[in-house]
Amino acid sequence: MDGLAAVVEDALGRVVAVSGSQVLMLMAPRVAAAASGTKVSLYLGALIKMRTAVSTVFGVVTGLSVPKPELEGQQAELKFVEIELVGEVVQTTSGRSRFRRGVAIFPGLGESGFAATPDDLALVYACPNVAASRIGTIHQARTLPLLVMTDELLGKHFAVLGNTGTGKSCAVALILHAILAKHKNGHVVLLDMHNEYAQSFRDKAEVLNLGNFELPYWLFNFEEIEEILLAGSRERQAESALLAELILLAKQAYIADPKAAKMITVDTPVPYRLGDVDRMLDDAAGKLEKTREAGLYSRLKAKLTSLRSDPRFAFMFPALAVRDNMQSILSKLFRIPVRNKPVSIVDLSSVPSEILNVVVSVLCRMTFDFALWSERSVPMLLVCEEAHRYCPADQRLGFEPAKRALSRIAKEGRKYGVALCVVSQRPSELAPEVLSQCNTIFALRLSNAADQDFLRGALRESALGLLEFLPSLGNAEAIAMGEGVPVPARLCFDELPANYRPMSGTANFSSAWTNDVDNANFLNSIIERWRRAGR
Numbered sequence: 001m002d003g004l005a006a007v008v009e010d011a012l013g014r015v016v017a018v019s020g021s022q023v024l025m026l027m028a029p030r031v032a033a034a035a036s037g038t039k040v041s042l043y044l045g046a047l048i049k050m051r052t053a054v055s056t057v058f059g060v061v062t063g064l065s066v067p068k069p070e071l072e073g074q075q076a077e078l079k080f081v082e083i084e085l086v087g088e089v090v091q092t093t094s095g096r097s098r099f100r101r102g103v104a105i106f107p108g109l110g111e112s113g114f115a116a117t118p119d120d121l122a123l124v125y126a127c128p129n130v131a132a133s134r135i136g137t138i139h140q141a142r143t144l145p146l147l148v149m150t151d152e153l154l155g156k157h158f159a160v161l162g163n164t165g166t167g168k169s170c171a172v173a174l175i176l177h178a179i180l181a182k183h184k185n186g187h188v189v190l191l192d193m194h195n196e197y198a199q200s201f202r203d204k205a206e207v208l209n210l211g212n213f214e215l216p217y218w219l220f221n222f223e224e225i226e227e228i229l230l231a232g233s234r235e236r237q238a239e240s241a242l243l244a245e246l247i248l249l250a251k252q253a254y255i256a257d258p259k260a261a262k263m264i265t266v267d268t269p270v271p272y273r274l275g276d277v278d279r280m281l282d283d284a285a286g287k288l289e290k291t292r293e294a295g296l297y298s299r300l301k302a303k304l305t306s307l308r309s310d311p312r313f314a315f316m317f318p319a320l321a322v323r324d325n326m327q328s329i330l331s332k333l334f335r336i337p338v339r340n341k342p343v344s345i346v347d348l349s350s351v352p353s354e355i356l357n358v359v360v361s362v363l364c365r366m367t368f369d370f371a372l373w374s375e376r377s378v379p380m381l382l383v384c385e386e387a388h389r390y391c392p393a394d395q396r397l398g399f400e401p402a403k404r405a406l407s408r409i410a411k412e413g414r415k416y417g418v419a420l421c422v423v424s425q426r427p428s429e430l431a432p433e434v435l436s437q438c439n440t441i442f443a444l445r446l447s448n449a450a451d452q453d454f455l456r457g458a459l460r461e462s463a464l465g466l467l468e469f470l471p472s473l474g475n476a477e478a479i480a481m482g483e484g485v486p487v488p489a490r491l492c493f494d495e496l497p498a499n500y501r502p503m504s505g506t507a508n509f510s511s512a513w514t515n516d517v518d519n520a521n522f523l524n525s526i527i528e529r530w531r532r533a534g535r
């Protein structure tokens, strides 16, 4: 294949500097002269090959420059090509050529660089012989598919990053559809902030929202219930100690077996009756009468009562008597059994914003705990849309337990079979410990300098040069890098058919502003939904 038997006259230039994974090539005079013409294979993103004693090294053009431009009519200029090395082709013992990522032997100074042939491109971007799914094509060779390797992609987490409207949600839908087409019994939990994915997955997904899914209060751990009940309280410490004690007693009272009751803690996910907590509060307040502590008891009781009667929190307090339905909740949420619906879309759009973080925390923690106790028997993917909202870099924002739950999945999830897909338009606002654990990154257009810098900091060096493309990528284009793709590449996502796109299209002002909205029912239906806080 290697075409390096080609005569040196075909060379595009020669290597004049090598450092790390970067190579600087000086353009050959003949090529430089024609560089303004059309037939030159040197453009940003082009694949270049160079020879070493034992291999053929490949790199992507990430920069073209003329350090000292000459005025017209004067001497020829020096033209430089910056190349990011991506991998090498070596001969296997059976005599076949095989591409592998990373470079063991670097090209020497003076070595010639050549344009990659179509055969080279096919060899470099080919997927190793593992489970893989097509998600798009290679930018510089639109006939070549780009495949993601399922186990590498999911095994070590991935991130989809990019400005708003660049195609992140479509990319997530595309990747999931591609993988699920081949693995029908997947288990995907998708945290959907804007209720946009239901129409993309249709009959492949169970959509869970506040109307059809309950997350009973007894599934919350103490930190979470405390955050909901006591956030902003002036006497939080005293109230919290009392609440912890009462919840533990109520949990023990629910469990008939005294031996089992001794084993549980305040965080164990077993049901308890709020009525029991109320009664204990009343009894204690009665005994203490008008002392200062009595006020503490009655305040806590008032908070519990007002929480229970608040319709926004109805999903925590099922209408039926307390019962242990953890099995049916886990079955619905984690798709066990799958029954042809491998995705559960948790519609968080109508969750009150003040407790969104707590709900996310409960879901992430449950996902991790489930994986832990199921001992990897059901590998799971957790997709976190708008992850910067509940997993922010800023210590003062967000809810610590939600961040902790996500960080734990990011750090330890691989060992327990929980994969994370982090989606964000502001990578620089995302907790760095989460992004740095994502071993595959799809970076769509990112124009904010802070976000670009942040991404540079989070990446391994070998793909850094490719990030130069970030501000200029088109919609539905991305730089794909990391372990889930055969080689770092500029990729064009396949077009997602209109009926599979998430419901996130930009409002069409020009057509909407053509017609008047003259219909009394229109506003009434909006007001009704608003008051019911449901869609």
Ligand SMILES: Nc1ncnc2c1ncn2[C@@H]1O[C@H](COP(=O)(O)OP(=O)(O)OP(=O)(O)O)[C@@H](O)[C@H]1O
Binding pocket: 162, 163, 164, 165, 166, 167, 168, 169, 170, 171, 174, 425, 475, 476, 493, 494, 495, 496, 497, 501, 502, 504, 505, 506
């Ligand atoms: N692969 C694709 N196939 C078809 N259409 C696409 C694709 N990628 C993007 N689009 C188009 O771009 C629009 C915006 O894409 P998308 O909603 O995925 O952006 P986003 O990055 O998730 O935006 P936001 O940050 O606001 O959530 C879509 O409505 C769709 O019309």
Ligand SMILES: [Mg+2]
Binding pocket: 168, 169, 170, 504
């Ligand atoms: Mg989106």
